[in-house]
Each structure stands twice: as structure tokens, then as C-alpha cells.
Amino acid sequence: MLxxxxxxxxxxxxxxxxxxxxxxxxxxxxxxxxAAYLELGLxxxxxxxxxxxxxxxxxxxxxxxxxxxxxxxxxxxxxxxxTMELATLGxxxxxxxxxxxxxxxxVRRGTWIDQFARVAALIGYSMPIFWLGLIGLLVLYxxxxxxxxxxRLDIYYEDIVPTVTGMILVDSALDGNWEIFRNALSHIxxxxxxxxxYSLAYISRMTRSFMLEQLSAEYVITARVKGLSEREVIWKHxxxxxxxxxxxxxxxxxxGLLEGSVLTEIIFAWPGIGSYITTSLLSADMNAVMGxxxxxxxxxxxxxxxxxxxxxxxDPRAK
Amino acid sequence: MKSIRSMAIGAATAxxxxxxxVPAMAETPANMLVIAGQIDDITTLxxxxxxEFSGSDxxxxxxxxxVNFDPKDLDAGYGPDLAESWTVSDDxxxxxxxxxxxxxxxxxxxxxxxxxxxSLRRAVTLxxxxxxxxxxxxxxxxxxxxxxxxxxxxxxxxxxxxxxAISFVLNCLTATIGGIVDSKLVMENEVDxxxxxxxxxxxxxxxxxxxxxxxxxxxxxxLISNPDFYLGAPAMERVVxxxxxxxxxxxxxxxxxxxxxxxxxxxxDVAGVSGKEGIVVDSELRGRLMYIxxxxxxxxxxxxxxxxxxxYLIDYEGMKNSFLKGQYTIHQAFLPRTYLGAxxxxxxxxxxxxxxxxxxxxxYPDGFEVGLIVREAQERLEIGQSLQNTFGKAGIKVNITxxxxxQMLAVYRARQHDIYLxxxxxxxxxxxxxAATFAVNQDNRDEAGLTGQLAWRNSWDIPKMSEDxxxxxxxxxxxxxxxxxxxxxxxxxxxxxxxxxxxxxxQTGRSKxxxxxxxxxxxxxxxxxxxxx
Numbered sequence: 090m091l092x093x094x095x096x097x098x099x100x101x102x103x104x105x106x107x108x109x110x111x112x113x114x115x116x117x118x119x120x121x122x123x124a125a126y127l128e129l130g131l132x133x134x135x136x137x138x139x140x141x142x143x144x145x146x147x148x149x150x151x152x153x154x155x156x157x158x159x160x161x162x163x164x165x166x167x168x169x170x171x172t173m174e175l176a177t178l179g180x181x182x183x184x185x186x187x188x189x190x191x192x193x194x195x196v197r198r199g200t201w202i203d204q205f206a207r208v209a210a211l212i213g214y215s216m217p218i219f220w221l222g223l224i225g226l227l228v229l230y231x232x233x234x235x236x237x238x239x240x241r242l243d244i245y246y247e248d249i250v251p252t253v254t255g256m257i258l259v260d261s262a263l264d265g266n267w268e269i270f271r272n273a274l275s276h277i278x279x280x281x282x283x284x285x286x287y288s289l290a291y292i293s294r295m296t297r298s299f300m301l302e303q304l305s306a307e308y309v310i311t312a313r314v315k316g317l318s319e320r321e322v323i324w325k326h327x328x329x330x331x332x333x334x335x336x337x338x339x340x341x342x343x344x345g346l347l348e349g350s351v352l353t354e355i356i357f358a359w360p361g362i363g364s365y366i367t368t369s370l371l372s373a374d375m376n377a378v379m380g381x382x383x384x385x386x387x388x389x390x391x392x393x394x395x396x397x398x399x400x401x402x403x404d405p406r407a408k
Numbered sequence: 409m410k411s412i413r414s415m416a417i418g419a420a421t422a423x424x425x426x427x428x429x430v431p432a433m434a435e436t437p438a439n440m441l442v443i444a445g446q447i448d449d450i451t452t453l454x455x456x457x458x459x460e461f462s463g464s465d466x467x468x469x470x471x472x473x474x475v476n477f478d479p480k481d482l483d484a485g486y487g488p489d490l491a492e493s494w495t496v497s498d499d500x501x502x503x504x505x506x507x508x509x510x511x512x513x514x515x516x517x518x519x520x521x522x523x524x525x526x527s528l529r530r531a532v533t534l535x536x537x538x539x540x541x542x543x544x545x546x547x548x549x550x551x552x553x554x555x556x557x558x559x560x561x562x563x564x565x566x567x568x569x570x571x572x573a574i575s576f577v578l579n580c581l582t583a584t585i586g587g588i589v590d591s592k593l594v595m596e597n598e599v600d601x602x603x604x605x606x607x608x609x610x611x612x613x614x615x616x617x618x619x620x621x622x623x624x625x626x627x628x629x630x631l632i633s634n635p636d637f638y639l640g641a642p643a644m645e646r647v648v649x650x651x652x653x654x655x656x657x658x659x660x661x662x663x664x665x666x667x668x669x670x671x672x673x674x675x676x677d678v679a680g681v682s683g684k685e686g687i688v689v690d691s692e693l694r695g696r697l698m699y700i701x702x703x704x705x706x707x708x709x710x711x712x713x714x715x716x717x718x719x720y721l722i723d724y725e726g727m728k729n730s731f732l733k734g735q736y737t738i739h740q741a742f743l744p745r746t747y748l749g750a751x752x753x754x755x756x757x758x759x760x761x762x763x764x765x766x767x768x769x770x771x772y773p774d775g776f777e778v779g780l781i782v783r784e785a786q787e788r789l790e791i792g793q794s795l796q797n798t799f800g801k802a803g804i805k806v807n808i809t810x811x812x813x814x815q816m817l818a819v820y821r822a823r824q825h826d827i828y829l830x831x832x833x834x835x836x837x838x839x840x841x842x843a844a845t846f847a848v849n850q851d852n853r854d855e856a857g858l859t860g861q862l863a864w865r866n867s868w869d870i871p872k873m874s875e876d877x878x879x880x881x882x883x884x885x886x887x888x889x890x891x892x893x894x895x896x897x898x899x900x901x902x903x904x905x906x907x908x909x910x911x912x913x914x915q916t917g918r919s920k921x922x923x924x925x926x927x928x929x930x931x932x933x934x935x936x937x938x939x940x941x
Contacts, residue, residue, distance in 0.1 A: 121537060157625035158451040158609055164625065223656065231660055238666050239657050244442050244648050248622055248630065358652045360627040368448060368626065 093386045094146065094379070098139050101375035142379075151380030156372050161380035164365065169384065170255025171241060172354075172361035175281055176346035178258075182285025183292050184339055190289070191296025195304060196323060206293055213290025218283060219352040225279050226356070237276035239358035246272050280357045284350060288342040295338045299331040332403045340396040347388050435665050438941050441644040441922070444652040444661055445671040448626045454608035455527075455587030457536040462649075464584045464933040469631060469647070471587030471614035474505055474524060474564075475578050477837070479926040479935035482746065485886075486578045486837075490519055490588055490615065491564070494578075500571035500884060503578075507562040511638045513590040514612070514619040521558035526591035528556045528566070530603045538585045541836045545569065545577060575748065575886045579838035582932065589613045617642045617937035626651050631936065642937040662687060662917045668941075669925065670917035675734055678915050686920045691734065695744045695834040695930035696912035697842075698736060698791065700780075702905040704867040706826050709778070712903060713770035719756045719907045721763040723798050731790045732910065739911035741897040742846040744930040748886070749839045749893025755901060763802045775803020779826040783813045791909075792829055821859040823867055832862065837931045839893050840881055847900055848874045866905050873899065 109126050130138060145152065151161035194206040229236045237243060241257055250257070250264045258277065261270040303309065304327060312322045351363040362381055369377035436442045449460040455467050476489035491505035511519040529552040532542050546569025547555050555567045568577065580586070589604075590613035597607035604613075612620040617637045621630035631647040650667070652658050658670040659677040663684060673681065673689075681687050702709040702718070709715065724738045743750040767773060778799075782792040789810065796806040806827075811819075820828050834841040849863035849870055858864035863874075873896065880892040900906070911930075918925060924938045 121535060121539075124535075154625075156448065156451065159625055167624065167627075226657075226660060231664060238661055238664060239652065240650065244628075244650060244666070245437060245440065247628065247648070355653050356657060358650070358654075358657055360624070360651075364653075365626070 090383070090386060090390065094143065094383060095139070097379045097382045098142060099135070101379055102135060102138070146383065151383070152376040154369070154374055154377040154380075156369055156374040156377060161377050164377065165362065165380055165384055167255065168360055168362045168365045171359060172347060172363065174256040174258060175277060175284060175350075175353075175359065175361060176343060178277060178281035179284030179346050180288055180339065180343045182282060183288030183342065186285070187289035187292030188296050188335065191293040192300055192323065192328065194293065195297045195300030198301065203297075206297070210290040210294050213286045217352075218287060218350070219356055221286075222280065222283055222353055222356040225283065229279060236279045237272060239356070241273060241276055241359065242269065243272055243276075280353050280359060283353060284346055288346065291342055292335075292338060296331070296335060299334050300327060303327045303330050329403075333400050336396050336399050336403070340392045344389050344392045347392075348385050435921075436668055436919075439643070439645040441647045441669070441936060441939055441941075442667045443647070443649045443669040443671060444658040444667045445649050445669075446653060447629060447649055447651045448653075450623075450625070450629075452609040453612060453620065453623065454536075454605055455584050455589065456531040456534045456603075456608075457538070457605065458584050459536075459538045461933070465649075465928075466620075466629060466631070467584045467587055468616075468928070468933040469618045469936050470612045470616045470620060471584075471589065472511070472519070472616050473586040473588060474581050475586075476582055477928075477932045479928070479938050480924070482926070482929050482931060485575070485748065486582050490524065496574055496884075500574070500882075501569075502565055502567045503574065504559075505564045505566075507564065508638065509562065511615055512636055513593070513615045514634055515590055515593045517590050517592050519588065519615050521560060521562050521564040523591045524564045524588050525556055525558040526594075527588045528586075529553075530589070530594075531585050532556070534603055534605055536605075538583070538835070541580050541583050541585050545572060545580075571882050571884075573881055573883050573886075573889055575884075575889060576838050576840055576881055579748070580836050583836040584933075587614065590615070618647065621646070633937075637937065639937065643940045644936055647936045659917070662919065665919065668919045668922045671914075673915060673917050675915075678734060678917070681917050688918050688920050690916045690918055690925070690927075691913050692916070692927045693737070693745055693930050694912040694914050694927075695747075697739065697742070697744060697832050697908055698910040698912075699830060699832065699906050699908040700795065701828045701830065701862065701866045701907075703823060703825050703827070704869070704905055705823060706778070708772065708776050709826060709905065711770045713766050714772065715903070715905055715907075717763045717766035717770065717802065718799065718804075720759045720766065721795075721798050721802055721804070722756065722907060722909060723758045723794055724754075724909060725757065727791060727794050728910070732787065734915055735787070735913060736910035737913055738909070740908050741901055742842045742906070742908055743839050743893060743897060744834060744842070744911050746930045747834070747837075747839050747842075749880075749890040749897075751894050751897050753898065753901065756907070758798060760798070760801050767802055767804075772803075775805065777805040777807065779807050779809060780829060781809045781811065781816050781819055781825050781827070782829045783816045784810050785813075788829055788831075795829070820865055823854070823865060828866075834930070839889075843877045843880065843893060843896065846904070846906060847877045847896055850874050862906070863904075868905050 109122055109129065109131065126132065130141065149162055153159070154161050154164055157164055190206050194203040197203055226239070230238045246269050250261045250266050250269055253260050253263055257273040258270060261273060309322060309327060312326050348363060351367050353359065354361045354364040362384070366378055366381035369381065445462065447462040450463045451460065452458055453463065453466060455471050458464065458467055472490040474489060474491040475486040478484060478487055490508055490511060492508040494503055494505045496503050507519065507521050507524065513519060528542065531539060532547045532552050533549045535549065557565050559565050589608065593613040594604035594608060598604050599606055610623050616634065618631035618633055621632040623629045628648060628650045633642045633645045635641040652661070655672055655674040655677045658672055659681055661667045662670040662681060678689055682689050702715055704710045728736060728738055738754055739745060740754045740756060741751050745752060767775065780792060780795065782788050792808050796808060799806050819825050820830070832842065845860065845862045847863060847870070849858065849861055849868055851858060852864065852867060852869040856864065863870060876896055880889055880896070883889040883892060914927060916927065921941050923940045926938065927934045
């Protein structure tokens, strides 16, 4: 983490942009410029600046975003739940469809269902997500009206349920406001399905190859010889053995979605962390970029720890 | 990367929407105005600091000012707002405002001369970026207690350091920085002597038609109407501006009826929604000008005949009708149309033969080689290419250098360019905002460092014109003043090293049932209180 902070900090400082100019604007007088320069502490040596930055970060203070004028930590607390909600739902869709699809494709290798899974995964991989997103919006929202439009809620539903977690589905359920829950669901379902489709493609292919590897192992033959039913062989013996590998794959794919999918967020006007970091980067708002990067780094570390814990739970050797 | 991506997205949707078409259906509530826009430029809502387009759109609807523009008649110029009337002293330096009785802030506190005194003093003392709009009249932190004074509960007196045109002073008071804040409420929220600057960033304390409901940076802004607004309660009880980056997404929402106004449609999407049932496209002139400037340090470019020739070698019509279609109109003077004293003469049009003759007269019958610096933005690159092409026809070889806005600006400010392709937007609603930069340069030395003045950036030494322009600043008769600017611009058109080419048009997609939307033209910002559905 320290390394990550160090690198982002120095990349940010050597970038040929002037953060002061982004604050005060091109037409500010010299005095105003200098006042802002001192306020940012840019007159101090780089290492001193880094030390101050580190001290603040440890206290949870990432500085003020130059672009929004709000503290970066507050901004992230606002945007991260939006991404989290989307990524979690997307991963759930990916797991609940991708894993069974991968298992079945491996067991019935070479049949139509295997071919179908292969083609579906190929399309999921190779179709540009913004194109799928736009077409999805156009057809399902624009023409059929089955799902909600861009944004997390219809505009007149905004600011009604109190913010607890920042995830509207959770907040509205906690509040018992099911009308808003339904509305939020109608808005999230399309982008989440798209992300879900993307992770499904990955998860199902990986599941299939893990399964094939195990199916050719000797213990499978032994189990079959013992007269166990096919269902028991597949799910009890083979599947149990790929659980640990699968956890790694799912955690990786989840982490990828938690970074924020910039294109999806832009098309669906979804105020998440991906578009937050990207727009900050484009306007040279380094405090926001560094804050966002640190949070994404933290997410990776946490997911890693979490999947390690799961290994212990699923893998008898690790106990 | 951004432009490629949005182009690709734009193309894909244009194709898709064109092929299938979207039926219009839902409607927003009758007392609510829903707008899709780009509001990521806002950094603060404090009127003493706010200096961005989206910020002034919000501020204009929240804060009353001493004098203001009437959205239903912008051409009339400033008129009374929180000040009911005013008188000017004989020496022309002191203006006495009589405040309007019975107006209340959103908090319920009455609007008094004390609040006006506090607000203007505060803006000067805080000294943020837009403060020059007020400090140019000689106000500073040390003298505000003598120069901006509430002489009675409902009388405010301001005294400038010398005589200025009253129209100049009052025009400046209509800018965002002239917003009158609730002094009592603001001081209750002061932290460490910041005069409420931190608190006012995301809270409001005004007396206007709306108060702030919520502001989520880069997400949305909600305004709630003020039923006690002195001009009558606004018809739209809630105004929501949602940040939507993609033009195609804005279009989809508009066609679907989920929003009333789409403010950032690109030309393809404008063409797409034109003629659709229930949707109207409005075009309104804005203040931004597109120009090229010739550095007078370059000997060839300093030749008046060469400059004139080049003004004839620009394909104004061709650009306007192709890639700038609907986005810009031809305009060749430094004051944007709708400003006091603006002229609409367009003496120049593409005439290669004339250009060649002039070049021959100047001693360059075979042309010459010259650099053009352009910042990396789609429309500017296209303008640059068009110029390269038409200049080339007269033998002028143009070498284009492309860079980021900041790099190009640094070269320009250091006076190291040959030709600069740029845009300029007015800072405040008075003709002096552009006149002072395009037609004033009182010290042409490098050491002078007058980087804020475009005339200086192009090393254009104009002692006489500077004097004339500054004389217009003290002329008290509004019509005479307008005439003075007209004369300066006609002279400027002929011999300045600026070829002003275009003025910005903003195209807005509007649902047909929304009436009286006025974006503020070139001179001010949007007014929601007159909107009806």
C-alpha cells in the first residue's frame, strides 16, 4: 500500500499540469495565484509534501478534490457504494449463471450445450460493452419501456429514502420503501446484467476448464466404479475440488468490477468510482485520482484477505 | 481518448436510433423542470467565488442582485432588482441605491442595505478569482469601509476611485459576484474568519426565486422554489439538473420524456431530434468568440496588407455550413452580439484573388511559411485544417502545431507564437470585458507582462486605440458609449491583428410543453422562474 501511495503521489507531482491554475482559473491575478499556491503547500520540498500527505491519509483525509471542491473522502463515500451495488449484483449474476453453465458444458463436452456456452462467452468477451449498453437502453428502455433509463432512480424519486449504506437497493429495503426499491431495481438491472454477462463469460470458461481437468483424474473413475450416482460424482467430488480455484477467479472478477466500469458508468449516467477517477484524471485533479487509486488498492487487498479466509474454509489441507 | 470514445458511441447510437426510432411516452410532473446538462465544472456555489458557466446558471436563480437583467427582455439591459432605484452624484463617482422594501431572504430575514454592504465588501475582501469585476473600480480590502457603505437601513452608497460610465458599474453588478447574501445567516456559519466562504460553497443564503435543495457534485443539483419570491412564486416548484455526460444519453431521455431539457446535444443528435413529435430545438447566441491572432513580433505578419489578405483567406461560410453547422455563426467584431455596442458588420468573406493581390502588394507574391498553434479539440483542429487549406491557395504554407490547452496557452502568453487559434468568452456583462482585452495595450514591452490582455499577447502596440477604448469606460451617456464601441470595432476590424470569425450558438433540445425558457443569451445565465409548462 505504501508503495502504491508513493508511486501515485510522485506521478501526480511530476505531471506537467499546474494544479493551482485548475483552481483559480486562467484569468486570476498573481496575488490570488500565489495565495492558492501557498495554501496547497506547493512551496515545500516534495518529500515534505509526501510526508504531510501520508500523515493525512492515515487519518482518512485524502485532501480536497480540485474539481468538486469537496473532501475526496466524502466524494468516494458517495460514489463507491454506487459502484459496489452494481458490481455486487453483476458478480452475483455472473456466478449464479456462469458456474452452472461451466459445469454443464464440461460434463456434456462437445454437445450443443457446450457449443452454446462457448458462443455466449465469446460474444460476452468480444462485444464492446458500450455498444451492448446503448442497444440495450434503446430497445429495453427506449422502445419497450421494460427497464428504467440512465441514472440510479427516476428523478422524482431522488432524495427520499435516507442514506445509510449509499446503496439504494439496500437503503430502500431498510426503509421498507418498496416502491423505490422497485424503481432502483428497474434502473440497475440492465447495467448489472451487462456487467454480469461480462463476468459470466469469464467465470463459465474458467469453470469449464477446471472441471475438465478434474474429470480426467483417477479419483473420478474410482468414484464411478464405486457406483456413486453421476450427480454425486460431479457436485460432491469434482466440484468440491475446484471450489478453491473458483474463489480466486470470482474474487478477481469482482475486484475488476469494483474498480468501476467506466464506459458502463458513463452510458448509464451511473455516478460510480470508475467515472469519478477517469474524469478527475482528465482534469488533472490528482488528489481525487490518488484517493480513488488508494481505495481501489484497498479493495484488492481486502478481497485477497477475504478469499484467503475462504480457502481455509473450503480447503481441508489449509486447516 | 475521450473524443474517440464519444465519437464511437455517438456514431453507434446515431445509427441505432436512426434505424429504429423511439416513441415518446412518459412525462415529467407539471410543477417540476428536469434538465440534463454537464455540471462538472462547478467547484463552489459561493457567489463571491463562483466563476463557471454552470455555477452562474444556479447562482442567477438563487441570489438577487442590486440590478439585474429581465429574462423576458434581455436587450433592455440592466434594470432594478433588489435596488428599486438609484441616483448618481454630480462627480459621477458615487451611486446611491434605494433598496426595495418588503423583500425577504429564504431564511425569513429582511433584505436590507446592510446585507448589500456586507455582500459587496465580502466579495472584495475575500479576493477570489472573479473579484477583479469589482476591484477594477478601485475597491480593496482596506477601503471598503469607506467606499461601500449602508448609509441607512435601506440606502447603500458605493464610491468608485474615479468617474466611470454608470452603465459599466451597473453591468458589473449584474455578474454572479453581485449576488446579495443573507449577512446574518452567513456570519452564523463563519469558520476561522472565512466570511462563510466554506459554508456557502454548498449552502445558499439568497433571496431569489429558488433555494438550493441539494448538490451532489457531478451527479445532480436540485433547486426548490421560493413561494415568497417578490416577483411571484415560480411555476416550477422543483428544478433538477442532472449531470449526463453523453449527448446520446441526453437525447434518449428527452425522446422518452424523462427530461424536459437537454443542454448538451451534439450536432448529430440535434439533427436526430429535430422534427420529432413534441420536441423543439432552440438556438441561442452565447458570448464565446472564435478568432485567430497574428503575433506582431513576426515581421511578415506585422505587415498590414498581409493581415488584411489573411482575413480574406478564411472560408467563413464554408466552415459555418459544414463542421460548425448550428454551433457557430459568422461574427467579425470583438463584442458578441447582444452586448451593448455590438455590431454585426461582416466585411470579410473568402476571396482568394483579393488575398493574392494584397499579398503581392505587400511584397509576398509567392506567399511565405508560418506557424499556427492549435489546442487539441475536435472543432479547433478542423478550423485549423480549413485555414491551412485556404491560406495554402494563396501560397502561404501553414505549419500546424497541436498541443494541450495549457501548453498552447503558455506559448501564447509568452508571445512566442506566429498565429494562434483561440476562443474568448466575456467575463462580465459589460462591453469593457472584451474591449479591454482586444483593444487595450498600454505597455507593449515584454517586461510589462500584461498576459491578461490579448492585444499585448500579440505585441500589438496601440496607444491611441487604448486611449479611445478607456474613454468609453467613463462615458456616462449609454447611447454615446455604444456609438464609441461601434467606432472602435470598425477600426479594429480593419487593422487589428485579430481575425474574429465566429460567435457560439447553443442548441438546446426542449420538450414542446416547456415555455419561456431563456438561457441568458451572450450576456447572462439561465432564468428558471419564468418557465411554465
